[in-house]
Amino acid sequence: MKTLKLDDLKSLDQQDPLSEYREAFYLPKNTIYFDGNSLGPVPKKTLNHLNKTINEEWGSDLISSWNKANWINLPQTLGNKIAPLLGAKAGEVIVVDSTSINLFKVITSALRLNDNRKKILSESTNFPSDLYILEGVNGISNNQYECILIEDDGNDIEKHIDSSTAVVMLSHINYKTGRISDMKKITEYAHNKGALVVWDLSHSVGVMPMDLHDIGVDFAVGCTYKHLNGGPGAPGFLYVHSDLIEQVTQPLSGWLGHSDPFAFDSKYKAANNINKFICGTPPILAYKAVESGLDVFDGISMEQVREKSIHLSEVFIELINQECGEFAFILYSPNDGSIRGSQISYMHENAYPIMQSLISRGVIGDYREPNILRFGISPLYMRYEDVWNAIMCLKKIMQSNEWDSSNFKVRNYVT
Numbered sequence: 001m002k003t004l005k006l007d008d009l010k011s012l013d014q015q016d017p018l019s020e021y022r023e024a025f026y027l028p029k030n031t032i033y034f035d036g037n038s039l040g041p042v043p044k045k046t047l048n049h050l051n052k053t054i055n056e057e058w059g060s061d062l063i064s065s066w067n068k069a070n071w072i073n074l075p076q077t078l079g080n081k082i083a084p085l086l087g088a089k090a091g092e093v094i095v096v097d098s099t100s101i102n103l104f105k106v107i108t109s110a111l112r113l114n115d116n117r118k119k120i121l122s123e124s125t126n127f128p129s130d131l132y133i134l135e136g137v138n139g140i141s142n143n144q145y146e147c148i149l150i151e152d153d154g155n156d157i158e159k160h161i162d163s164s165t166a167v168v169m170l171s172h173i174n175y176k177t178g179r180i181s182d183m184k185k186i187t188e189y190a191h192n193k194g195a196l197v198v199w200d201l202s203h204s205v206g207v208m209p210m211d212l213h214d215i216g217v218d219f220a221v222g223c224t225y226k227h228l229n230g231g232p233g234a235p236g237f238l239y240v241h242s243d244l245i246e247q248v249t250q251p252l253s254g255w256l257g258h259s260d261p262f263a264f265d266s267k268y269k270a271a272n273n274i275n276k277f278i279c280g281t282p283p284i285l286a287y288k289a290v291e292s293g294l295d296v297f298d299g300i301s302m303e304q305v306r307e308k309s310i311h312l313s314e315v316f317i318e319l320i321n322q323e324c325g326e327f328a329f330i331l332y333s334p335n336d337g338s339i340r341g342s343q344i345s346y347m348h349e350n351a352y353p354i355m356q357s358l359i360s361r362g363v364i365g366d367y368r369e370p371n372i373l374r375f376g377i378s379p380l381y382m383r384y385e386d387v388w389n390a391i392m393c394l395k396k397i398m399q400s401n402e403w404d405s406s407n408f409k410v411r412n413y414v415t
Contacts, residue, residue: 003322009385009387010385012315012384013383013384016308016384018305018308018380021296021300022381022383023044024296024381025041025042025043025044025296025380025381026041026044027041030362031364032363032364032386032393033364033378034364034382035365035366036226036376036378036381037203037226037227037343037374037376037377037378038376039225040225040229040230040293041229041381042231043292043295043296045295046293049288049291050292053284053288057071065284071282074282074284074288075094075095075096075282076091076094076274078287078290079094079095079237079274081291081294082205085206085297085302086205086210086212086220086239087211087212087213087215089213089242091245091273091274092240092242093237094237094238094274094277094278095236095287096236096237096238096277096278096282097279099129099202099223099236100133101236101279102221102236102238102277103129103133103169104133104137104251105250105252105277106198107134107167107169107198107219108137108250108251109240109248110198110219111141111145112249113196113244113248114166114194114195114196115166117164117166117194117195118144118164119146119162119165119166120134120148120166120167120169121148121167121168121169122148122150122169122170123150123157123170124150124151125174126149126170126174127200130169130171134147134169145166148160157170157181157186158185158186161189161190161195162193163193163194165193165194165195166196167196167198168186168190168195168196168198169198169200170186170198170199171203172200173203174203175203175368176332176372177332177333178203178333178334178341178342178345179341180204180208180338180339183210183215183217187199187215187217188215196218196219198219198221199212199220199221201221201239202222202226203226203343206226206227206228206229206297207227207309207379208302208306209302209303212239213242217239218244219239219241220239221236221238222236224236224237224294227342227378228294228297230286230289230290234289234290234293235282238277240274240277245272245276246272248276249276250270250277253268254279254280255280255281256278256279256281256282257270257271257276257277258271259271259272305379312377312379312382313337313340313344314337315387316344316375317335317344319391323391323392324391324394324395324398327348327398330346330347331344331345331346332345332346332347333345333346342376342378342379343377344375345372345374346372346373346375347370347371347372348373350371350404351367351371351372351373352367352411352415353404354397354398354403355367356403356408357403357405358390358393362393363389363390363394366415375390
């Protein structure tokens with residue numbers, strides 16, 4: 001195998017068809033950011049967009065902006081901007097509430113559609129919040145459902161789906177390993193058994209093409225603050241296949257989910273479209289930040305994004321093997337790029353202080369239990385040269401035992 005050199009990676013950067021998008025973001029100097037899979041950086045457009053909203057729409061036009069600036073329709077407008085990234089149709093996606101709240105809505109909705117079945121299937125390695133919501137849904141349903149958590153990391157989940165399964169709830173990309181679940185295969189198998197499927201797209205939206213509508217995915221949720229760069233705590237989104245929207249009912253029947261909110265009826269009548277999943281008043285400033293993040297994707301080929309993601313990851317893995325092979329890093333993500341999402345995870349017995357040492361040098365990734373260093377790959381702004389510099393920094397830390405300082409062993413609340 002050819003030894004990689006810095007000049008090789010600089011050459012790849014010069015040939016990169018996505019290189020221009022790096023200029024769309026504020027990226028701090030002397031920082032290499034591998035945490036876009038937790039919180040994306042600030043798009044340069046966001047500040048001006050928010051200033052306009054605050055100074056003109058809110059400051060000058062006040063409440064009239066619900067109509068004049070079309071604030072009232074932002075949940076649907078932004079949903080339709082996300083839809084192409086998901087392979088969804090207009091009217092199937094809405095931006096609203098948080099990912100966890102949206103998961104509560106769609107799981108409950110799915111169970112109502114399949115109310116003669118009493119088994120819910122997920123993975124023990126799913127993101128904890130998803131599992132907590134599942135517990136909560138079952139709890140308020142008097143624990144009438146059998147919640148089965150598969151231990152095998154999705155390799156054979158189909159064998160657990162049977163005629164008693166109501167809902168299968170999975171993450172498209174596992175948050176620890178980065179493994180991609182076969183959405184098409186699992187969805188089709190579940191449907192053949194009469195089960196409905198809910199997908200969490202939080203780690204896949206914005207970094208890989210999807211085809212939710214044509215595959216026939218029933219429900220999906222996701223967040224906008226990771227690869228969509230909507231800002232900390234930005235609202236989530238949910239997707240419902242058009243074949244289900246009219247018949248489905250959701251549990252959080254709020255004012256703006258009414259078919260005619262400004263009729264102020266005392267009894268609830270749900271909208272007959274995706275609007276039924278809105279509860280309360282949209283947080284407009286947060287929505288405007290999300291809008292700026294989504295604008296970055298105008299005209300982007302998700303196939304090119306995915307291609308670069310795989311290649312960046314392969315370079316990362318190759319450089320770890322080449323430069324840090326002596327330091328006992330164990331690849332925790334799939335080695336096969338076709339089933340690995342836009343992140344790379346390594347296990348090491350000193351993972352936490354190593355990551356803290358990297359962060360102190362401006363190489364920002366994150367840590368996950370147990371002993372996992374996680375590096376998010378964000379193709380819109382990440383360069384091949386960044387990968388080289390990050391691995392060289394890691395090599396220095398390991399050679400010098402810099403990570404062994406007591407300062408790096410103090411656990412932060414957020415890891």
